[in-house]
Amino acid sequence: MRYEHFDTLDSTSSEARRRATAGDHGPLWIQADSQSGGRGRLGREWISRRGNLYCTGLYPHDGPMAQAGLLSFCAANAVADLIKIYCPDTDTRLKWPNDVQIKGAKLAGILLESVRGWVSVGIGINIHFHPDDLPYPATHLAAHMDIDDPEEIPDARAMVPLLSQLFEQQRDILRREGFMPIRKAWLARAAHLGQKIETSSRGQAISGMMEGLANDGALVLRLPDGGIARISSGEVFSVAGQNRKDANAAGN
Amino acid sequence: MARTPSKSSPKKPPQTSTAETKLVRELAKILNETDLSEIEMEKGTLKIRVARGGAAVMMSAPASAPMQTPAPSAAPAAATPPIASKPEAHTDAQKSPMVGTAYVRPSPEADSFVSVGDTVKEGDTIMLIEAMKTFNPIGAEKSGTILDILVEDAQPVEFGEPLFVIG
Numbered sequence: 001m002r003y004e005h006f007d008t009l010d011s012t013s014s015e016a017r018r019r020a021t022a023g024d025h026g027p028l029w030i031q032a033d034s035q036s037g038g039r040g041r042l043g044r045e046w047i048s049r050r051g052n053l054y055c056t057g058l059y060p061h062d063g064p065m066a067q068a069g070l071l072s073f074c075a076a077n078a079v080a081d082l083i084k085i086y087c088p089d090t091d092t093r094l095k096w097p098n099d100v101q102i103k104g105a106k107l108a109g110i111l112l113e114s115v116r117g118w119v120s121v122g123i124g125i126n127i128h129f130h131p132d133d134l135p136y137p138a139t140h141l142a143a144h145m146d147i148d149d150p151e152e153i154p155d156a157r158a159m160v161p162l163l164s165q166l167f168e169q170q171r172d173i174l175r176r177e178g179f180m181p182i183r184k185a186w187l188a189r190a191a192h193l194g195q196k197i198e199t200s201s202r203g204q205a206i207s208g209m210m211e212g213l214a215n216d217g218a219l220v221l222r223l224p225d226g227g228i229a230r231i232s233s234g235e236v237f238s239v240a241g242q243n244r245k246d247a248n249a250a251g252n
Numbered sequence: 253m254a255r256t257p258s259k260s261s262p263k264k265p266p267q268t269s270t271a272e273t274k275l276v277r278e279l280a281k282i283l284n285e286t287d288l289s290e291i292e293m294e295k296g297t298l299k300i301r302v303a304r305g306g307a308a309v310m311m312s313a314p315a316s317a318p319m320q321t322p323a324p325s326a327a328p329a330a331a332t333p334p335i336a337s338k339p340e341a342h343t344d345a346q347k348s349p350m351v352g353t354a355y356v357r358p359s360p361e362a363d364s365f366v367s368v369g370d371t372v373k374e375g376d377t378i379m380l381i382e383a384m385k386t387f388n389p390i391g392a393e394k395s396g397t398i399l400d401i402l403v404e405d406a407q408p409v410e411f412g413e414p415l416f417v418i419g
Contacts, residue, residue, distance in 0.1 A: 041385060043359020066350035066411075069384035097384040112386035119386075217384045218351075232383040233353035233408065 001164050002028045005157060010037040011048075012056035013113060013122035019058060025118040026058035029164045031157065038124065040109055051128035052140070053156040057167055061119035068114030069217050069232075070179050072098045073186045074170035075110045075121045080189050081166045082125075083107065086154060087144045093191035096210075096219045096236050100125075101191055104238065105139035121167065127156055183213050196239040197221070199231050206231075207239060345402060345414030346393050352383030354390075354403045354415065364405075370398045378416055381409060392418055 009015050009032040016030055032055075035048030048054050061068055076098035083092045083100065093101045100108035108125040126140035142153045173181050187193065190213070198207040199221065208221035208229060218230040348354070356379045357364045365377050372378065377389040378398070400417040403409060 039359075041382075042355075043362065064349070065381075065388050066352075066383065068388065069350075069386040072384040072386050110385065112384075114386050114388045116391070216351075232351050 001161065001168075002026075003160060003164070004028065004030050005160075006030070006032040008032055008034045008036060011035045011039060011046075011122070012054050013039075013111065013120050016056040016058040016120040016122075017113065017115075020115065020118040020120065024058070025060040027060075027168075028058045029055060029160055030058070031055040031160045033156070039111070041111060046109065046124055047131040048124070049129070051156070053123070053125040053127055053159055053163075055123055055156075055160050055163070057121040057123070057164060059119055059121070059171070060117065061114060062117065065114060065116075066216065068112060068119045069097075070174060070182065071119060071121060071171065072110065072112055073179075073182050073213075073217060074174055075112070075123060075167060076100060077170050077182060077185050077189075078163060078166040079108050079110065079123060079125065082159065082163050083141065085162070086141060090144045092189060094186055094189050095191045096213070097217065102139050102144055104191070105137040106130075106134075107139050107141065123163065125156075125159070127159075128153055179215060179217070183215070183217075187213055192236065192238055198237045198239050199234045200237065210236075344419070345400070345417045346378075346390070348381060348409045348411060348413045348415050349390070350381055350383060350388065351411050352381040352388070352409060354405075354407050354409045355380040355382065355387075356401060356403070356405045360405075366398050366401070368398050368401060372396065372398060372418065379403070390415060394418055 006012075006015070009030075012030045012032050012035065014037070015032075016026075016028070019028065019030075020026075031053070032048075034050045035046070035054050038046035038048035038054060040046045046054075059071075076094045079100045080092045080094060083090070083102075087102075090102055092107070093104075095101050095106075098110040099106055100110075106126075107130075108123065110124075111122045113120045113122070126138065128140060128142055130138040130140040132138075142150075145153070147153065170182060170185075190210075192210045193212070195210055196207060197210050198205050199219065206221070206223075206229060208223045211220040211222045211228070214220050214230055216232075218232045219236065221229040221231060223229055358380070365379055366372055372392045372395065374393065374395045375391045378392055379390050379401075381388045381390055396418040398416060399419040402414050402416055409415065
């Protein structure tokens with residue numbers, strides 16, 4: 001696995017895009033100790049001070065464009081697998097499509113970019129700290145680890161080889177066996193399954209019960225009138241309450 | 253006083269169709285109100301799917317269902333964004349390669365990638381389509397001038413939906 005480390009970058013995904021545009025479609029993992037322009041979904045800032053993990057995996061992608069979105073779930077599964085190594089007893093949950101949560105608080109965010117010939121998987125994991133001025137609950141890994149000495153907090157740099165390996169396992173399964181095993185693993189750790197949730201897109205909301213994950217990765221929602229809605233893009237909120245405050249400004 | 257039409261008498265199939273049409277209309281209204289790209293609904297043996305753009309309405313039911321031929325022609329007008337009301341004008345349009353949400357600018361505060369009248373080169377990013385938090389830049393398939401942009405920012409799009417015209 002090729003791996004490149006940077007002290008600082010505008011963003012690891014921007015670097016991945018530059019590499020890809022220059023003809024290098026990976027596999028390559030890029031990590032930076034800090035980012036000056038870390039971004040989440042819809043251009044939202046991703047606080048990127050030193051201490052947390054900021055990395056992007058770049059891979060060749062020659063399938064249909066829509067299929068790149070399935071790697072979103074591969075990445076979510078991989079991060080959940082990684083967290084389990086450090087916090088074996090912690091209940092890590094995945095919020096559709098790929099937010100990684102502990103007790104409803106966001107631990108990691110994932111954002112992908114897919115262009116003809118390549119796909120990049122940007123992953124941010126809060127390790128040492130989480131920003132406290134976010135419009136949604138957040139958390140960090142060290143807060144859930146059974147450690148006495150801050151020195152025992154894992155180093156972001158050391159995580160990349162492990163994370164890239166876990167992601168490649170998921171990607172290999174997807175390529176070899178299709179989406180079903182990925183979907184199954186994702187559903188086993190899904191947040192909100194069977195619960196009432198609200199999705200928001202373009203400031204509009206629709207609520208229903210989270211029924212599952214469609215074969216193409218769409219969120220399946222049971223509407224109050226018994227109908228089914230399939231949602232492929234938008235934010236998900238728990239109606240039960242605690243992460244509802246991110247209605248207009250959810251992260252990543 | 254006018255007679256109230258029977259709702260589901262098997263002897264009066266057109267009335268049944270009307271009931272289904274009404275349902276499709278209601279779903280189409282929900283679709284527009286919520287900005288979803290598609291809604292699928294199952295009620296007994298009847299299955300209705302309403303989606304924006306493309307093949308706007310699909311209804312299906314097992315052969316054994318007592319339903320008569322539905323009247324899907326009544327619904328697309330309600331389900332389809334106004335912009336798609338002149339599909340014949342979009343035969344040259346570049347179409348969406350996937351279901352998702354289209355963004356005509358890189359972030360809500362940023363300028364649009366392109367405007368009508370701009371000259372673009374093949375491969376230039378014209379918009380983004382997002383699904384499952386995966387952003388897919390849509391590049392111009394040919395060089396030329398942007399004649400029309402057929403979607404709004406953050407609009408849900410279907411597979412095959414016309415996005416923009418380069419001439």
